[in-house]
Amino acid sequence: MAKLGQMLVQSQQQVLKPQQILVSTLLQLPMMLLEQKIKTELELNPVLEEAEELEELEEEEETLEEDLDEEEKIKEEFEEIEENSKSEEDKINEEVQEEIDLSELIPNDEDDIPEPRMPVDRDEEERDMPEPYQATMSEHLLEQLHLLNLNEKDFRIGEYIIYNIRDDGYLDNEVSLEDIAQIFETTPEHVEKILKEIQKFDPPGIAARNxxxxxxxxxxxxxxxxxxxxxxxxxxxxxxxxxxxxxxxxxxxxxxxxxxxxxxxxxxxKLNPKPGEGYLDTRQNYIIPDFFVEKVDDELVVSLNEYKIPGLRISPKYLKMLKQPKKLDREVRKFLKDKVDSAKWFIKAIRQRQVTMQRTMEAIVEMQREFFEKGPEYIKPLIMKDIAEKIEMDISTVSRVCKGKYVQCDYGVYELKYFFNEGMETTDGEELSTLRIKERLKEIIATEDPRKPYSDEKLAEILNKEGIPIARRTVAKYREQLGIPIARLRRGI
The missing domain is CATH 1.10.10 (Arc Repressor Mutant, subunit A)
Structure with a gap:
């Protein structure tokens, strides 16, 4: 019995792990990269297809629902054929593993991917937006990854690496080879081998760690x-x-x-210290917001930008093939089962991404309500831990949601990380965000005498007189983060 329980736990881990990897990967993708990811998945998995029209999904639902009883019989027949070709040990594994439930793959009103939602009167504006002339860096790298002719697992590893390359072209320092190896159940040496191949891609120097x-x-x-x-x-x-x-x-x-x-x-x-910089202008000038926040009847409404995200479904053609298991040889049956599993996980991961993204943004809006109602000067101190606790998720999940994502509101388009900042209490008891302190610091420096610029110590003294208790070292840190040189180098600028 203990052995069976252990096998059940292992089986559940095997079933959940691909979904965890998928959700983790999809969460960190901004709008443009999510489009590319879906396109890649459609190319790799023939069972997964785009449902262009909602009516198409509804018709498919009606047809397949009529055959539910028949499918259950066919499923039993299919399992019987499978069991006859397996060893006794395989049969035990089959019993404890999650089976493909064809009814789960049938779209219905509750589980169907939501229709793309756009704020009122914005559809025409989106359609008129010019397409960027240059592909994004990730798209450019993924095109080259396809040329390597890797097996599916190695392609996924390469894809994961590419999605974790920063805008400047460097591999994100929060991602280690050991972490990637653990996710994909391989060795760091194997991951590094794939990384080295990506480092041969154009532009030269891409995916470096330093x-x-x-x-x-x-x-x-x-x-x-x-x-x-x-x-x-x-x-x-x-x-x-x-x-x-x-x-x-x-x-x-x-x-x-x-x-x-x-x-x-x-x-x-003569070398380029930032190999990704050739793609920065395109992405900065062509930002597609991932969220919209609008005021409707005195309420702040959050909506996901899903305008270019297609509805996905399992191909009816391949579902019909699975209804005739006796006509398929063992290898074809296994191939179809694997692809249907993969497609099912992908659709569920997309749905989970939608739910997590929505919950996270709604929590940000709730905790930064004054910003969205009155403007940037009302931004409050906020850390990711606050959001994680509010939506009862891990901080790493919130971090993935916020990475590289943008929100459009009445006051402009902002990167989500803009809303997270530490704060300090003024001498008057007011809680002030670091963003507002930095803005004030910038204002003071902008009005200084260029012949006698303020030292960090003098800047700290001015801020303290204004009721902001701040140390010289903190002023120096904020100044550096703002990209402002020291007083000696500002003289005469």
């Missing part, structure tokens, strides 16, 4: 004749001294003339 690796990848890609051997040696053996401009030490360590180091510096300076 600047050193980024520059090294670019040099290795064009070092066929050994012309860049010295710059590569410097990057690999003397990187710290090189970036800190200790060129004499580099020359001494490699036993080469200083002039050679300078020549290498010229070659390295």
């Amino acid at each position: 600047l050193q690796e980024c520059l090294t990848i670019q040099l290795e890609a064009k070092n066929e004749d050994g012309k860049y051997d010295l710059p590569l040696r410097i990057l690999k053996e003397c990187y710290d001294d090189f970036v800190n401009r200790r060129f004499e030490k580099v020359a001494e360590q490699l036993d080469i003339p200083l002039e050679k180091v300078r020549e290498a510096l010229i070659e390295i300076s």
